[in-house]
Amino acid sequence: MSFSRPIKYQRRDHPNGDICCVPQCAISGKFNSVVSFHRFPRDEPTRERWRRNVRRNDLVIKNNTRVCSRHFVSRAVSQGGRRRLERGAVPELFAWNDYSLPAARPTVCETTHRPEGEPTGEIEMDVGLLLRCHDYHANPEASSLYTAREKIEAQRQEIQALRKRLHEVTLKQSFGLERFLASDDDIRFYTRFASYRHLQAFWRHIEPATSRMVRVGSRSSSTLSTTAAPDPAGQQSRCLPQIDELFLFLVYLSLGLTEKDLGDRFNIVQCAVGGIIKAWVHLLYTLLGVGIWMSPDAIRATMPRVFGKYSDTQVLIDCTELRCQMPSSVLVQSKMSSQYKSHTTLKGMMGVSPNGAVTFVSSLYSGSVSDKELFRQSGIVPLLDKDMAVMVDKGFGIDTLVPFKVYRLPFQSKTSQLSQDHVPVTRDIVRLKMHVEKTTKSVKGNKLFDTIIPLTIAGSINQLFAVACLLTNYQKKPLDKAWCEAP
Template structure:
C-alpha cells in the first residue's frame, strides 16, 4: 500500500514538471511569434510610407476617419500650394544661412582687426616695439597724439591703424599687399595711407635738432671729456641706401658705388656725443667722396666757432673746418706712410673707441627701420613741381627722429 502511494506521488510530480515545461515552451513560442508579427507590421508601415512618398504629386492623397461614421474620407492635397511653400521655405533658409555666414565672416574680420587696434597694443610694449620700433606704448601714443589731427578720415581704417600702417612699413619693410591683407583693405588704400601719412609724420623730424652748446656740455659723456674735452659738437659719418638702377645713363653713373657694385644714395649723418642724431642731410648722389658730399650739404651752417668735429679718415675737412673757425679731429691716415708714430697710434686707438658710437647709431637705425636696409624704388627719389622733397628724404628723417625716441646708446 505504501509503495503504491509513493509511486502515485512520483507520477503526479512528473506530470506537473512536463506540464510546466510545455507551458514554458508555449509561452516562448508565443512571444517569438508576437515579435515577428510586430516586425512585419513595422516593415509594412515603412514600405507604405515609402510608397506614399514615391507617388506622383498629383496622385498624393491623405486619409482621415470621419469622427461620426468612422469611415475613411479622401481629401486631395493642393500640390501646387505644397510646392510653392517648400520653395519659399528653402529660400528663407538659404537667406538665413547667407546671413549667418556673413555675420561669421564679419566676426572673424573684427577678431583679426583687433590685433591691430589701439587696445591690443595698450598693454603689450613688446608688441609695440616689434611693429613700430618705439620702446613703449606711452611713447607711441605721444606720436599718435601729434599726428592724429594731420591724418585724413577713412571709413575703413581708424587714425591709429593709419599710423600703424606707416610705422609697420618703415619698421618691417613689408609690401603693400601684405599690409592690405592684414588690415582688410585694398593695396591702393595702403598706398594712399602711406603717402599721405609720410607728409603728416614728417613734422616729427623736429626731433632731429642741433643741441645748444650748453646742452652739449651738460650731456657730454665722460669718455669724450677725457679724450677731447667738452668742445666736441658732432661726430660725422655717411651711410648708404641701395636704390634701383636708374634708366638714365647719367643718373646710373652718379649713383653707382663701384666697391659695392650697386647703385646707392648717401646721407650725411651727424651724431651728438650723447648718441642722439642731430643732423641728417638730404639724399645725395653717391658719385663723390664723403668730403665733397658733406660740403654740398648744409652741415657747416650749424657749427659755431671753437666747435670740434670728430670724423673718419674719409673726411679730409680740416681746411674747411678752419674756414668756419672750427677744428676737425680726423683718424690718422695710414696710406703712404710706412708706420704711425707712437702718438698717432695711441690717438687713433682712443678715437676709434669713440668712433664706434656712430657705427652703433647707424646700425641701430638700419636695424630698427628695415626700409633703409632694403633697395628702395626709383619713385622714392622723384621730385616735381608738387613734390619738393623726395620720399626717401622724408623716410630717412622720420626714421632717424623715431630712433631718437629710444634710449641713448652712449652711457652718460
C-alpha cells in the same frame, strides 16, 4: 518620478491654492484624496534637509510653501485626525532618486457600495492629464520654473563663451595695434619701439598735431583733406583709427612690406595704404625735424665724461649708403654708382650729439658723391660753432671747409704702419665713434633701407630716411652719463 497605474482623486467642494513646490510634481489643492500638504519645519537642520532633498536652487521658502505627502514614506504620515508629519520626517521620494510612491489610501467613494451605472463623481486620470491640470504646465515651455531658469543660465553662459571666442577670432584675423599690445616682443618687431609703453608715450607726444594732418589721396579712400584744419567728416570716414595708421607706417618702415601686402593685412584698399604712408611721412618729417640741433651750452650740459679730452666735440659725423634699384638710364647709373658698394646707391649724412641723439640729417645724394662734397652740400657748416670741434671718419677731408678743430682717425700709409703716437688716438676716437655707428646701424635695421629701395618711392625717400633717423631718438634712450662712465 514613476507612475505605474492611474490615480483616482475626488474633486474637492472647497478647493484651495496649495501647490507642491517639488520640481516635476503636479499635485495641487484642487483635489483631496490621500494627498496632504505640509509646511517646511521651523527646525533649521531639518528645514535644510528638506531644502536639499527638494533640489530647487531658486526656491524661496515662504509661509505658503508646501510639500505634498506623496514625497514622504507611509510611516512618516499620521493616519488619525488631522494629518501631521512625525517629528523629524524628511521628504525622500523624488523623481531624481526613482523612489516608488506609497499606495493610495482608499477614499470614501471607493469603500461605499454604489449601484452600477450611478455616477460616483470620481475622475480617473493618467499622469499626462494630471500634469496638464497643474498650474506649472499651463505653458508647455514653463513646465518647471527651476528647469527653465537652469536652461536660461546655461544658455547665457554659452552666449558669453561664444562672444568671447568671436572676439578672440576677430582680433586674430585683424592686423592692428590692439592685437599686439600685450606683447612687447611683437611691438619691437613691428615698430622698433622698446615696448608698448614707449610707443604710447610717443603717440601722446604727436597726437595733438594729427588733427592738422594733410591727407593725400582720393575721397573714396577717405584720406583727402584740402586744408590743414580738422575735418570731422573725414575723421568719421577714416579707413583706420589714427593710431593704427601710425602702426601701419611703422610696420612699413620696420619690415619694408609692399603696399599690397599692407592692404591685405589691414584689410583696406592698396591706394589707401599709399595715402596713409605719404600723410604720415610728411607729418613726422615736419614734427620730428623741428629744433633737433643742439646748442653748445646744451652739448656741454649733457657731455658724457667718456669723451675726456675730446669734450669740445659738438657733433659726430658719419655717412651711410642705401642700395637702390638700378635706373634704366646709363647716365643716371654712372652718377649713382658707388665704388664702395659696387651698386647704384643713395648717400646720406647723419650727425649725432655726444649724448647719442640724432641732431642732423642731410638729404640723399647720388652714390658717386664723396664724403667731403656731401659735407659741403649738406648745409651743416653754418650750424657749427667755431669754439667747438667735429669728429669724423678718415674719409672726411674737411679741414679746408671749417675753420675749427676736426677730430679724425689717422690715415695709414700703404708702406708703413701707424706711429706709436697714433695708436691711443685711434683707440679713443674709434670708441667714441661707436655712438654714431650704433645709430646708423639702428636706422639700417629698418628693412626698407636694408634691401634694394625701389624707384617707385624716389619722390619720398628723403623724408622716409629723415624720419627713420629721427625716430631713433624715441625708439632708444640717449646715452646718459652713467652709461658712458661705465668701463
